[in-house]
Amino acid sequence: MVRSVRRERGLTLEQLGERTGYSASQLSRLERELAPMTVDALRLIADALGIPAETISTAFNAITLGGRGHDGPTGPYPSLPTPTLRRREDGDNVRRRRFLATTAAAVTAAAALPGGQAHADDTQLSELLVSRLRDAMLGLGTPAPCGDGDHLAAELDHAHRDYRTGGYASLAVRLPRLLSTAHAAPSPDHTLLARSYLLTTRLLIKLDEQQLGWMAADRARQLAATSGAAVLVAESSRQLAVLARKAQWHDQALTLTLALTAAEAPELREAGIPGGALRGLLIQSAAYTSAWKGDAAGMRELTTEAAAVAADLGGGTYHLEVGGFSPATVQLHLVSAENSAGDPSRALAAAEAVDPATLPSAERRARLHTDMAHAHHRWGHRDACVTSILAAERCAPQETHARPAVRALVSGLLLSGRTTPDLRGLATRVGASRP
Template sequence: MHRRKLLAGLAATAAAPLLGSGIVQADEALLGELLVARLRDAMLGLGTAAPASEAISTDFTRALADFDACRYESLAVRLPRLIRAGHALTANGEDTEQCSLLAKSYLLATRMFVKMDEQQLGWMATDRARQLAETAGDVLAVAESARQLAVLARKAGWHDQALSIALSAADHPDLRGIGLAGSAVRGLLVQSASYTLARRGDRDGMRELTDEAAAIAKELGGATLLRDHGGGFSPLTVQLHKISAENQAGDPHAALDAARAISLKELPSVERRSRALGDIAVTYDRLGRRNDCVRTLLAAERCAPQETHARPATKSLISSLLVSGPTSTELRGLATRSGVLA
């Protein structure tokens, strides 16, 4: 009896944020934690599953649009619900289409976990995505699972393993048989390996692989491909990659040059524009250009307020600015809205 009461109480607590309209008017500084908690519970099979819908592909499209637009308040409802529904639809058999959609949902969750520095949950989501993608025979999702696995290995400091995962996946023969999309995935995987070399301090190797990714993008004719997998691959997104890669390799001047070559309006999503502004803010910080750094962070907030207020990397930069020099009303306001204390 005690056990049943305890489980009932825990279930009620878990369900509470989902009552009413389903969307909580949460403090944006806490949206990341809310989203992570709901995804964790959905992955653990906790909470009440929504009725499985045959329109799950439409639900995924909407969740992807929320991610691209940095609408994390909406995503905190939609993506966990999508994962629960996906499991309900695949519970009684290995439906190829549903397995593929659930794999993509887990990959979207992984991208969110990476943003929120939730590596343990990221490993779990990526492994599930890989298994589901292999069951479905979805070559693109298998390759994207490998890319996310390489990202997580790099974050863990396993640089050799991250390189091996990304480059082995890029060379897989299956990618060469699916046309332009396969080439674009290869480009994203090469970029991932390039960034790992940057983190390892190998500037020449990073630039060599970045040039290889740029060559692949050029061969594809300049179109933005893979919006529903890696967030887009094109010559412009390779240029965006250069900002963070040059920063990590220790050359913020080269990173700033790369940033100047980008038109933010041409980037394929709000999420990509926000990421670019975040990378540019880091560049200014490393160059000691404090005012430009704050100005860029404020531009990022105008572009994507929920991401700016929720993302740990941005919070860390704001916190550093608060203690490293004179503050301004604008910086203190941004810190307050982001839940950062001096």
């Protein structure tokens, strides 16, 4: 109806955008039902087009009552994926607990030293980190003596630096302790807790721990809503969209109050540059979901829109707390999206356009190289795949060794063909073996 009336009035999408404050691309998505039409959006567009209220009363009622039906889940979250933690045989459990206890002691002792560098087995860091985060989220962690708000904020800033540099050994000590201590404070800081849980969610997603990821993301959403910080609310929506995508809940990740809905929030538009950067990140997330659905054209259209947002912000790097948003990170995201769309040649072409020096952190540079490794693997370029993983390892060794996705990739290389000294050494460092 909106599209029909707009055309009758002789208005382009750009002209309607001038009257409503929406971009032409946003209006195009609304008209094509690629993004949900909210009551507020419909009212604003109807006023701009002069559509009488009684004409759209049915549409208002449909939106208020939940809109059209969807295939699949209709609740706020999809069914949780199967837990990734498996029960081990008793003897193996005992040995593993002893090993993790030794690793934990080494990591904790090393973190107390200047620089906080640990020398424990990197291949166990992911399990140690997940175990400690789970305990902290369940209230089983030991809080540190409550410092003041400035101390907790400094600890969170340090944890974000650890994340950007791939310092998983330090994170395994600092982040669980921060969660426990922030919860135990006499007057918990909801904003700080929301930021802490958002960082926790990003880590759990990287470590393929979706069950705990949903739990952390939901807490982040509730705390962000309580704090009233529009940027945190939008970022929690982005993380929920990522989890929904990983649970293969693609339609809902695009249409149910997640990525694109959050990007349209008026509060985000009023949040200045941070809000603009988050809006670009949300559009990127929607692009990635389109790629997973097999809609390569839609993915590229949304990526182009995200690039335009980055350019409108002046081309700088913003929002380092969530990994950074800039023209370079949009191009980096395109590498991942082309991989997900099943086109390794386009992924590698996109990677060639990224200067690693322009990426804002070691974590982002490692992401570039691991995405290139996946593209080379799809094409059967074994040597180039290993070279790319080694480059990622040089950027962020602890993260590269801890990530299950890297371990699976290296295991696949061991199984599929000849081995080289580089591959065998890499397999040892990431804890991979022949299946």
